[in-house]
Amino acid sequence: MEIKSTNFGFTKSGEEVTKYTLYNDNDCSVSILNYGGIINNIMVPDKDGNIENVVLGFDTFKEYEEKSPFFGSLVGRVAGRISNASFEIDGTTYNLAANNNGNTLHGGLKGFDKVIWNVTGIVKKDSVSLYLNYISEDGEEGFPGTLDVNVTYTFNNNNELEIYYSGKTDKKTIVNMTNHSYFNLSGNGKRDVLEQYLHINADKYGLVDTEIIPIGVADVDGTAFDFREIKLVGSDIKNDEVQLKNAGGYDHPFMLNDDGNISAAMYDEKSGRYMEVVTDQKAVVFYACNQMEAGMKLASNMVTKKHIALCLETQYYPDAINQDCFDSNILSPEDTYKAYTKYSFKIK
Numbered sequence: 001m002e003i004k005s006t007n008f009g010f011t012k013s014g015e016e017v018t019k020y021t022l023y024n025d026n027d028c029s030v031s032i033l034n035y036g037g038i039i040n041n042i043m044v045p046d047k048d049g050n051i052e053n054v055v056l057g058f059d060t061f062k063e064y065e066e067k068s069p070f071f072g073s074l075v076g077r078v079a080g081r082i083s084n085a086s087f088e089i090d091g092t093t094y095n096l097a098a099n100n101n102g103n104t105l106h107g108g109l110k111g112f113d114k115v116i117w118n119v120t121g122i123v124k125k126d127s128v129s130l131y132l133n134y135i136s137e138d139g140e141e142g143f144p145g146t147l148d149v150n151v152t153y154t155f156n157n158n159n160e161l162e163i164y165y166s167g168k169t170d171k172k173t174i175v176n177m178t179n180h181s182y183f184n185l186s187g188n189g190k191r192d193v194l195e196q197y198l199h200i201n202a203d204k205y206g207l208v209d210t211e212i213i214p215i216g217v218a219d220v221d222g223t224a225f226d227f228r229e230i231k232l233v234g235s236d237i238k239n240d241e242v243q244l245k246n247a248g249g250y251d252h253p254f255m256l257n258d259d260g261n262i263s264a265a266m267y268d269e270k271s272g273r274y275m276e277v278v279t280d281q282k283a284v285v286f287y288a289c290n291q292m293e294a295g296m297k298l299a300s301n302m303v304t305k306k307h308i309a310l311c312l313e314t315q316y317y318p319d320a321i322n323q324d325c326f327d328s329n330i331l332s333p334e335d336t337y338k339a340y341t342k343y344s345f346k347i348k
Contacts, residue, residue: 001025001128001157003121008033008040009061015116017061022128022155027051028345030155036113037132037151038064039072039181041299044159044345047272052187053300054273054345056309065114067296070180073113074151075106077136077143079178080253080285080318083213087321089144089172089330096142101211108141112149112177127156138171145171149337159345167337172330175337176316182289182309185268185275189302193288193310194234197267200227200286202254206318206325210246214323217255225252230265233288233310249290249307253283253318264312267348274348279314279341287311314341 001024008019019040021031028051031040040057056071058064064071085098096104106113117132129152136147149167156162165177184193205225207216220226224236224244237249244250256263256279264277264284277284288310296304316339317326331337 001123001125003123003128003130011035011065011116017116018119020119020121020130022130022153024128024155024157024159026157026159028159030153030161032130032153033061033064034117034119034132035061035064036115037074037117038113039179042161042181042345044273045347046187047347050187054183054185054187054275056182056184056189056302056304057299059299069292070106070113072179072181074132074177075180075313076112076149076175076177077107077141077147078104078174078176079106079313079315080176081105081211081213083319083322087174089174092144094142094144103211103213106180110141112136113180117151127154129154143173145169145173147173147175149175149177151177161343161345163341165337165339167331168333169331170333172332174321174329175331176318176320176329177339178285178313178315179341180311180313182311183266183275184309185266185271185273187271187273188300189298189308191268191270192305192307194232194237194307196233197230197269198227198233198286198310199230199265200254200284201257201259201261201263202284203228203257204255206253206255206283207243208246208252212247212251214253214317214319214325217325220254225254227254230267234307237288247290250286250288251290253285255283255317256281263314266310266312272347274346276344276346277312277314277341278344279339281314281316281339281341283315283317285311285313285315285318287313314339
C-alpha cells in the first residue's frame with residue numbers, strides 16, 4: 001500500500017493542483033486530485049487480469065478547469081438542482097446562482113468541485129486513504145452557515161473504494177454531497193454502457209420535468225425504470241415513456257430500498273468486471289450520459305459520445321428543501337452531516 005503524489009498543473013489563479021495515486025497490493029490504483037476531490041482514474045482488472053481505467057477523466061488539468069462535466073468530482077454543498085435557485089429556512093429566503101435554466105446545479109458557479117481541498121494521506125497495512133478538508137464560508141454561493149466538511153477516500157486490498165463524508169455548520173443550512181464519477185466497466189471505454197448491465201435496488205423512482213426537477217414519486221413496476229432485476233442499460237432507454245422523453249433518457253433519482261441488500265450493481269459481460277454499490281443514502285441518481293458532448297479526448301484513449309458512461313450519484317433526495325414529496329434535510333449546528341458509499345470492483 002502506498003500513495004504517490006505528482007504535480008498535475010496550476011489553476012488560472014495560480015494554485016497548484018496535485019494528483020494523489022492510491023495503490024493497493026494488487027497493482028490496482030485510484031488517482032484523486034486535490035482540486036474538486038476529483039477521481040481522475042480507477043484502475044482495476046478484467047477477467048484476464050488486464051488492469052484498465054473504468055471512469056472518465058482528462059489527461060491534463062486545463063481540460064478539467066475549462067470543460068469538465070463534473071468528471072469524478074465531489075459535488076456540494078448540494079448535489080443536483082435546487083429549483084428556482086432559492087430555498088427558505090425559518091422564514092429566510094436564500095438566493096443562489098441560477099446556473100442551469102433558472103435553477104442551481106451542483107452547488108452553483110463555484111461548488112466543491114472547483115475548489116482546492118486540504119489533503120492528508122494515511123497508509124495502513126490493508127488500506128490507503130486520502131483525508132480531504134474544506135471550509136465553506138458563510139454565504140459562499142449563497143448558502144448560509146460556515147460549513148467545515150471532510151471527505152475520506154479509502155482504497156483497500158479487496159479493490160473496494162469507500163467514500164466517507166461529514167460536515168459541521170454554525171448555522172442552519174442544507175448539505176447533500178455526492179461523487180460524480182462516470183463509470184464504464186468495459187475498460188478504457190471500449191464499449192458504451194448501453195451494452196452493460198445495471199441493477200438498482202429501488203421500488204420507486206422520482207418523476208422529473210423537462211428541467212430535471214422532481215415533480216413526484218412513482219412505482220418502477222411496469223416501466224423502463226425497473227432495474228430490480230439486472231438488465232442491459234439500453235434495453236428500455238428508447239421506450240416511448242414521458243419520463244424518458246423529459247430527460248432525454250435516464251437522469252432520475254431512485255428511492256433505494258432499505259432492506260440490507262446492495263444499493264446498485266453494474267456488470268460488463270465481455271470484460272467480466274462487476275461493480276457493487278452500497279450506500280447509507282436515501283437515493284441514487286442514475287444518469288446515462290444523455291447529453292454528453294461528443295468528441296472530447298479523454299485519458300486512456302477514450303473519446304466522449306452519448307452513453308459513453310453512466311453515473312450513480314448516491315445522495316439524499318434531490319431538491320428536498322423545495323419538494324413536498326420528500327422530507328427536508330436541513331442541517332443544524334447541533335447535528336453532523338454524515339454519508340457513506342462503497343464501490344466494490346470484482347470479477348464475475
